[in-house]
Amino acid sequence: MDNLTELYCLMDDFCKEFEPELNKKLLSSGKRQRLRATSLSLAELMTLVVLFHQIRYRQFKSFYLNHVCQHLREAFPNLPSYNRCIELLPRCNLALAALFETLKGQCTGISIVDSTPIAVCDNLRISRHRVFDGLAARGKSSTGWFFGFKLHAVINHQGELLGLRFTPGNIDDRKPVPDLVHSLFGKLYADKGYISRKLAQSLEDLGVALVTKVRRNMKPIVHTPFDQALFRLRSLVETVFDELKNLCQIEHTRHRSPINFAVNLLSGIIAYCLMPNKPKLPLQHFYQEALNPN
Numbered sequence: 001m002d003n004l005t006e007l008y009c010l011m012d013d014f015c016k017e018f019e020p021e022l023n024k025k026l027l028s029s030g031k032r033q034r035l036r037a038t039s040l041s042l043a044e045l046m047t048l049v050v051l052f053h054q055i056r057y058r059q060f061k062s063f064y065l066n067h068v069c070q071h072l073r074e075a076f077p078n079l080p081s082y083n084r085c086i087e088l089l090p091r092c093n094l095a096l097a098a099l100f101e102t103l104k105g106q107c108t109g110i111s112i113v114d115s116t117p118i119a120v121c122d123n124l125r126i127s128r129h130r131v132f133d134g135l136a137a138r139g140k141s142s143t144g145w146f147f148g149f150k151l152h153a154v155i156n157h158q159g160e161l162l163g164l165r166f167t168p169g170n171i172d173d174r175k176p177v178p179d180l181v182h183s184l185f186g187k188l189y190a191d192k193g194y195i196s197r198k199l200a201q202s203l204e205d206l207g208v209a210l211v212t213k214v215r216r217n218m219k220p221i222v223h224t225p226f227d228q229a230l231f232r233l234r235s236l237v238e239t240v241f242d243e244l245k246n247l248c249q250i251e252h253t254r255h256r257s258p259i260n261f262a263v264n265l266l267s268g269i270i271a272y273c274l275m276p277n278k279p280k281l282p283l284q285h286f287y288q289e290a291l292n293p294n
Contacts, residue, residue, distance in 0.1 A: 003054075004047070004051065004072070004075060007047055007050060007051060007054075007274075008043065008044070008047045008075075010274075011043040011044075011046040011047045011050075011099075012043040014043075014046075014095070014098075014099055014102065015041070015042050015043040015046070015095065018095055018098055018099075019042060022094070022095075038080075038088055038091075039078040039079070039080045039084075040076070040078065040079070040080065040085070040088060042091060042092070042095060044076060045085075045088055045089065045091060045092050046092050046095060046096060046099070046267075048064075048068065048076075048085075049089065049092055049096075049263060049264075049267035050267050050270050050271050050274070052267065053247075053248045053249060053267055053268045053270075053271035054271050054274070055067070056247065056249075058249065058252075059254070060264075061082060064082050064085060065082055086260065089259075089260050089263045090259045090260065090263065092263050092266075092267070093259065093262050093263055093266065096263065096266035096267055096270055097266055099270060100161075100164070100266065100269060100270060100273065103270065103273040103274070104160065104161050104162055104163070104273065105155070105156050105158065105160025105161060105162055106156070106160070106162075107156060107162055107183070107184045107185060107186065108156045108157060108158065108186070109185060109186030109187065110156060110157045110186060110187060110189070110230070110283075111154050111155065111156055111162060111181070111184055111186065111187070111188045111189070111208075112154070112155050112156075112157075112188075112189045112190070112234055112236060112237045113152070113153070113154045113177060113180065113181075113188055113189070113190045113194065113237075114152075114153065114173075114190070114191065114237040114238070114241070115141075115150045115151060115152045115153070115173045116141070116150070116151050116153070116238075116241040116244075116245070117139060117141045117143075117146045117148060117149075117150060117169060118148045118149040118150065118151050118169075118250065118251050118265070119146040119147060119148040119251060119253065120132050120136050120147065120148040120149070120253060120255060120261070121147055121148070121253050122253060123145060123146065123147060126138070126147045129147065131255055131256060131257070131258065131261075132148070132255075132258060132261075135149075135168070135258060136148045136149055136168060136169060137149075137168035137169045137170040137171075138169060138170060139168070139169025139170045139171075146169060147169065148169050149166060149167065149168055149169055150166070150167050150168070150169055150171060150173070151164065151165075151166055151241075151244075151250070151265075152164065152165040152166070152167065152173065152176045152177075152180060153165075153180075153237065153240070153241070154180045154181060154184065154188070155236070155237055155240055157236070157280060157281040157283060158278065158280045158281075159236065159239075159240055159278035159279040159280045160273075160278060161240070161269065161272070161273060162180075162184065163179075163180040163181070163183075163184075164180075164269065165179060165180055166265070173193050173194060174193075174194055174196050174199050177194065177199060177203070178199075178202055178203065178206070181203060181206060181208045182206060184206075184207075184208055185207050185208060186208065186209070187208070187209045187211050187227075188203065188208050188209065188210050188211065189211050189212075189227075189230055189231070189234050190210060190211070190212050191212065191213070191234070192212060192213055192214075192215055194210065194212055195212050195214070195215065195218075211223070211227055211230075213231060230281075233281055236279055236280070236281055239279040240272075240278075240279060243272060243275075243278075243279070244268060244269065244272055247272075248268035248269070248271045248272045249264075249268055250264065250265050250268035250269065252264075
């Protein structure tokens with residue numbers, strides 16, 4: 001209960017600043033929007049969707065009916081029906097995206113970029129899939145073909161997310177990189193799929209040095225011992241993706257609405273940002289390895 005209270009206080013403090021600013025922008029844009037009162041506030045909705053990922057339930061329906069309605073009635077006295085709660089979830093999208101900007105990590109000068117597939121259905125059902133028709137696309141990753149989207153992420157050596165971009169599955173991994181690193185500095189480590197002279201030059205203009213290995217048909221590049229040590233454990237980003245998918249469950253094939261898919265994705269990312277123990281790289285060990293390679 002202490003964790004639930006702490007989570008709600010975080011959401012409530014954020015919404016007290018976010019909602020007035022959002023209403024001002026809606027008024028200044030000239031768009032009249034009816035703001036109907038609901039039984040669950042925005043902070044309560046955000047608390048529920050993030051809590052769902054934190055306590056590792058696999059289905060939101062069983063979480064809501066068997067856990068929230070049975071054990072959290074005192075914390076949420078005005079719970080609506082499950083169907084009404086699903087109708088309210090899209091209100092969280094913009095707020096969750098803004099909350100991520102306040103929770104993301106700080107650049108340390110050592111960043112790792114990579115992408116991971118977010119499949120929305122089994123490959124055998126692609127021809128029958130309708131939920132993401134016109135939005136998702138076929139793509140190929142190191143593990144094979146998939147139908148869905150790609151999550152592009154930049155992390156620091158402490159396992160904290162620095163930036164995210166979401167694209168269809170057929171988008172080149174290099175395309176979102178300039179937008180991901182616009183506020184970063186130092187070195188950006190990537191795999192061979194990010195090799196591009198044009199990309200390296202554009203990142204250099206932004207103050208970021210792209211560091212990759214070379215392909216067999218390219219001239220060799222001499223890397224520092226520290227860079228070589230980082231290359232060996234660049235898989236930290238894969239560990240982060242594994243926790244996002246398997247612990248925070250940002251990927252599953254049971255979605256029935258694109259907008260609620262976005263809610264699930266963003267709330268899972270927020271749950272990861274709030275995790276106290278994230279995978280990280282011991283930089284002191286790297287410095288010692290670089291100084292004493294033998």
